[in-house]
Each structure stands twice: as structure tokens, then as C-alpha cells.
Amino acid sequence: MITILCVDDEPDMEMLVTQQFRKQIRNKEYEFIFACHGQDALEKLAAYSEIKIVLSDINMPEMDGLTFLSKLKELNLTDLKTIMVSAYSDMDNIRTAMNRGAFDFITKPINFDDMDITIKKTLSEIEVYTNFQHDRDKLIAIEKDLAIAYEIQQSMLPKKENPFPDRQEFSLHGLLQPAKSVGGDLYDYMLLSDNRLFFLIGDVSDKGVPAALFMAITRTLFKTHFTNYPNADLTEQIIRINNILSRDNPSFMFVTVFACILDITTGMVEYVDCGHEQPLILRKATGDIEIVKKKDGGLPICLVEEFPYFSSTFQLNPGDTLVLYTDGLEDARDANDVRFTIEPSKQLLKSALINEEPAKINTQLLLNVNSYIGQANQFDDITLLTLKYNGQ
Known part of the structure; x- marks a missing residue:
């Protein structure tokens, strides 16, 4: 099961995501954890080490998405992938987010089919990276032979x-x-x-x-x-x-x-x-x-x-x-x-x-x-x- 952290200050987001992905949640493919701003998200990441994907809005109170991305980079969580969410007209901030290490982005209003495709693409990249880490550790273990x-x-x-x-x-x-x-x-x-x-x-x-x-x-x-x-x-x-x-x-x-x-x-x-x-x-x-x-x-x-x-x-x-x-x-x-x-x-x-x-x-x-x-x-x-x- 893949654990996904959804960071958004809109109160309806949790209900919408839970409803749209109810089948995957029921089949234990996805588990969603929700945070209302960047600082809350950092606390959730500290509490749930199994989180692999972060879906984060850019415009949020207390700590916005771009600041949150910068904090993530400082944590050096190499196996964590971030997908940014913002309005299509907000391309300057989206571009900044990609430069700060975001893996991908989706635009508002959210197309949940597109969100699902983006999540699956991100999971594929995580799998590649996991295999890469596994191969690296395996080869290092036999370095002396x-x-x-x-x-x-x-x-x-x-x-x-x-x-x-x-x-x-x-x-x-x-x-x-x-x-x-x-x-x-x-x-x-x-x-x-x-x-x-x-x-x-x-x-x-x-x-x-x-x-x-x-x-x-x-x-x-x-x-x-x-x-x-x-x-x-x-x-x-x-x-x-x-x-x-x-x-x-x-x-x-x-x-x-x-x-x-x-x-x-x-x-x-x-x-x-x-x-x-x-x-x-x-x-x-x-x-x-x-x-x-x-x-x-x-x-x-x-x-x-x-x-x-x-x-x-x-x-x-x-x-x-x-x-x-x-x-x-x-x-x-x-x-x-x-x-x-x-x-x-x-x-x-x-x-x-x-x-x-x-x-x-x-x-x-x-x-x-x-x-x-x-x-x-x-x-x-x-x-x-x-x-x-x-x-x-």
C-alpha cells in the first residue's frame, strides 16, 4: 500500500479525494493522510515515515507550498516524490516549484483522472529508484570479492x-x-x-x-x-x-x-x-x-x-x-x-x-x-x- 500525503487548505479536499479514490482506498492500494498547510505537512512527514508521495497546493496559509518544498529539500528525503497543485494561470510558481525539486504538477480545477495518472507515473519512478537503491546496496555488499x-x-x-x-x-x-x-x-x-x-x-x-x-x-x-x-x-x-x-x-x-x-x-x-x-x-x-x-x-x-x-x-x-x-x-x-x-x-x-x-x-x-x-x-x-x- 502506498501512503500519500495531501496538503491543501481547502476544507473540501479531504472529502473529494477520499470519494474519488474510494476504490483504491478500499483495496488498500492507497492510503491518504491530510495536512492543511506546509508546517502541518512537515509534522505529518515526521510522524509517518511510510509516506512516499506528497500532493501539495502552492498557495496556503502559515507555510506555502514553495517554502514547504525548500524545507523538504533540506530534509534530503531522496525517496519522496512531490506533486504540486495550483491554478493553470499560476505557471510562474509551478515553474519555481519544479526548479526546487517537485517531480510533477497538476492544475486546478483538479481533474481526478489526471491526478490518478500522475500518481501512477510517480509510483513508477519510485519503483525505478527503489530498484536502483536495491542494486546499489547489493553490489556494495560484495565489493571486496x-x-x-x-x-x-x-x-x-x-x-x-x-x-x-x-x-x-x-x-x-x-x-x-x-x-x-x-x-x-x-x-x-x-x-x-x-x-x-x-x-x-x-x-x-x-x-x-x-x-x-x-x-x-x-x-x-x-x-x-x-x-x-x-x-x-x-x-x-x-x-x-x-x-x-x-x-x-x-x-x-x-x-x-x-x-x-x-x-x-x-x-x-x-x-x-x-x-x-x-x-x-x-x-x-x-x-x-x-x-x-x-x-x-x-x-x-x-x-x-x-x-x-x-x-x-x-x-x-x-x-x-x-x-x-x-x-x-x-x-x-x-x-x-x-x-x-x-x-x-x-x-x-x-x-x-x-x-x-x-x-x-x-x-x-x-x-x-x-x-x-x-x-x-x-x-x-x-x-x-x-x-x-x-x-x-
């Missing part, structure tokens, strides 16, 4: 050479070689629909066990969000994930990410660049290597809450190959501490790998950089995710 941590990390990454054998329009392959027993790189992919393929690559700012734990949390969040919301906007999802990670990051780690959705029918790729390395496109028609141009403002995830990420696009033509990689590929060092750079990989792609499948491309690129490293210690995790677009 590197063997188990490695097995967990590797089991989370897709490893099939051809994960979508029935799809002739494209093929893809990913691999990860950690610098230590476990690493902070990640990649993933999934079909969102028959015509939309999601894929991403990422790199946590640290190495070893701490980075592996953060990598697992990050990948879990991406997997959960894009599974639960397959039709959601790519930028909206990135912003939501960034906000969750930014709120609970005592180690001040961050993740560079390059996340994409391929329109399988047209070859158009929508992407959000979160401070990651520039992918390479091997153009089949010309044999040239094209570098995906950087856009301004692509900060890594987990640096700034509410950062306004945006998406861009590029076109893949039939036969083109897209290579995503982490900086471990170009920053690899030999025994003399000389940096590998990305140029040898570009030359290998152009000279020997233009007609090859993604698994072969990744294997050869990794062999090439490992040969360069030789007996030196691997400087950083190396991850490759390669997609070949064949068209319809």
Missing part, C-alpha cells in the same frame, strides 16, 4: 556475436576488456520496437571495483528506463537518468555516455552525446572514415542535476559501419608510455575491415591495440560497440 564482482559485471553485458540473427537490416557486436579485474566501461542494446534499435556505450570516471559498481548501477538504470518506457523521448530519458544518479553520488563519480536510437527503416540515428569520444563512421561508398561531429554542451552524466541534454542526428547509408569506443582505445600506452591515439584504428578500418562484420572489426581493433600495448600495463578499460547498417 573481485571474482564475484567480475562475474556479475560480465553477466550484465550482452556478449552474443550476432544478437539479432533474424534482422538482416543491421548487425552489431560489443566487447569489453577491463584494465583491472573489473572495469567501469559499459555498453548495451535492445530493440524498442520492430523499427527502433537503442544502443549505447559509456565510461565511468574511475577504474576497478568502484567504477564497476557505478557501471552496474548506470546500466541498470538505462535498462530499466528504456524497457519500461520504450516510446519515450531519448533526451527525456537521459535527463531522468542523470537526475537519479546526480542526487545520490557521494563519491562524485561521473559517466560519459553516447546513447543512440537507430531508425532501422531509414538509417537515421538520433543520439545524445554526454561528453563521450567521437564515434567513427566507415562509409561503404567511399571507404572514408567520418568522425561524428561534437556538439556543444554534452556534459557527462552525474555532474549537474537538471542539465538540459539535447539530441542530434546523423545518417547511415546501406553498408556503412558505426564504431563506438571508449577512451581506453586511443589512450593506450606502450612500454615507453607513448599514446596509441585513434589514428591506427582509423587506418585499420579503412585498409582491412571495410567489408567485415562487427564481431570481426572489434576483434581486430582490439588485437591491434593489444599488440601496441605489449608487456606494458593496460592504461584503461577498452570497450568497442560496432554496428553495421545494411538497409532494407
Whole structure:
């Protein structure tokens, strides 16, 4: 049962809410607790630790909703979500409320069907965050056991050479070689629909066990969000994930990410660049290597809450190959501490790998950089995710 605190100074609100949600109350889906202003609400929160959602009016006596929001932020109740209620004409205050940490809002006069939908959406976000906390606590508990941590990390990454054998329009392959027993790189992919393929690559700012734990949390969040919301906007999802990670990051780690959705029918790729390395496109028609141009403002995830990420696009033509990689590929060092750079990989792609499948491309690129490293210690995790677009 979910406990909801309703904060409103209108005397009829308790009767209206109780009447409108009588079925959910009777079925013990919802329990409502009522407060008449912000100070009363703070006292109710102190008395009822099980409260998960707050529905709060903005204009109230003694302590208004905006002041109440500020007090909530000071309490740092990370698992509590607040939905603000105000007149549609009160958009300035609603905007202020969202900036102060409100999760969502509804307008007066209240449409109770809309309120129910908003509550359910909020509960879904709470469930995601609860799963995130559970996964985090579980992984921290096994931090000292590197063997188990490695097995967990590797089991989370897709490893099939051809994960979508029935799809002739494209093929893809990913691999990860950690610098230590476990690493902070990640990649993933999934079909969102028959015509939309999601894929991403990422790199946590640290190495070893701490980075592996953060990598697992990050990948879990991406997997959960894009599974639960397959039709959601790519930028909206990135912003939501960034906000969750930014709120609970005592180690001040961050993740560079390059996340994409391929329109399988047209070859158009929508992407959000979160401070990651520039992918390479091997153009089949010309044999040239094209570098995906950087856009301004692509900060890594987990640096700034509410950062306004945006998406861009590029076109893949039939036969083109897209290579995503982490900086471990170009920053690899030999025994003399000389940096590998990305140029040898570009030359290998152009000279020997233009007609090859993604698994072969990744294997050869990794062999090439490992040969360069030789007996030196691997400087950083190396991850490759390669997609070949064949068209319809």
C-alpha cells in the first residue's frame, strides 16, 4: 500500500479525494493522510515515515507550498516524490516549484483522472529508484570479492556475436576488456520496437571495483528506463537518468555516455552525446572514415542535476559501419608510455575491415591495440560497440 500525503487548505479536499479514490482506498492500494498547510505537512512527514508521495497546493496559509518544498529539500528525503497543485494561470510558481525539486504538477480545477495518472507515473519512478537503491546496496555488499564482482559485471553485458540473427537490416557486436579485474566501461542494446534499435556505450570516471559498481548501477538504470518506457523521448530519458544518479553520488563519480536510437527503416540515428569520444563512421561508398561531429554542451552524466541534454542526428547509408569506443582505445600506452591515439584504428578500418562484420572489426581493433600495448600495463578499460547498417 502506498501512503500519500495531501496538503491543501481547502476544507473540501479531504472529502473529494477520499470519494474519488474510494476504490483504491478500499483495496488498500492507497492510503491518504491530510495536512492543511506546509508546517502541518512537515509534522505529518515526521510522524509517518511510510509516506512516499506528497500532493501539495502552492498557495496556503502559515507555510506555502514553495517554502514547504525548500524545507523538504533540506530534509534530503531522496525517496519522496512531490506533486504540486495550483491554478493553470499560476505557471510562474509551478515553474519555481519544479526548479526546487517537485517531480510533477497538476492544475486546478483538479481533474481526478489526471491526478490518478500522475500518481501512477510517480509510483513508477519510485519503483525505478527503489530498484536502483536495491542494486546499489547489493553490489556494495560484495565489493571486496573481485571474482564475484567480475562475474556479475560480465553477466550484465550482452556478449552474443550476432544478437539479432533474424534482422538482416543491421548487425552489431560489443566487447569489453577491463584494465583491472573489473572495469567501469559499459555498453548495451535492445530493440524498442520492430523499427527502433537503442544502443549505447559509456565510461565511468574511475577504474576497478568502484567504477564497476557505478557501471552496474548506470546500466541498470538505462535498462530499466528504456524497457519500461520504450516510446519515450531519448533526451527525456537521459535527463531522468542523470537526475537519479546526480542526487545520490557521494563519491562524485561521473559517466560519459553516447546513447543512440537507430531508425532501422531509414538509417537515421538520433543520439545524445554526454561528453563521450567521437564515434567513427566507415562509409561503404567511399571507404572514408567520418568522425561524428561534437556538439556543444554534452556534459557527462552525474555532474549537474537538471542539465538540459539535447539530441542530434546523423545518417547511415546501406553498408556503412558505426564504431563506438571508449577512451581506453586511443589512450593506450606502450612500454615507453607513448599514446596509441585513434589514428591506427582509423587506418585499420579503412585498409582491412571495410567489408567485415562487427564481431570481426572489434576483434581486430582490439588485437591491434593489444599488440601496441605489449608487456606494458593496460592504461584503461577498452570497450568497442560496432554496428553495421545494411538497409532494407
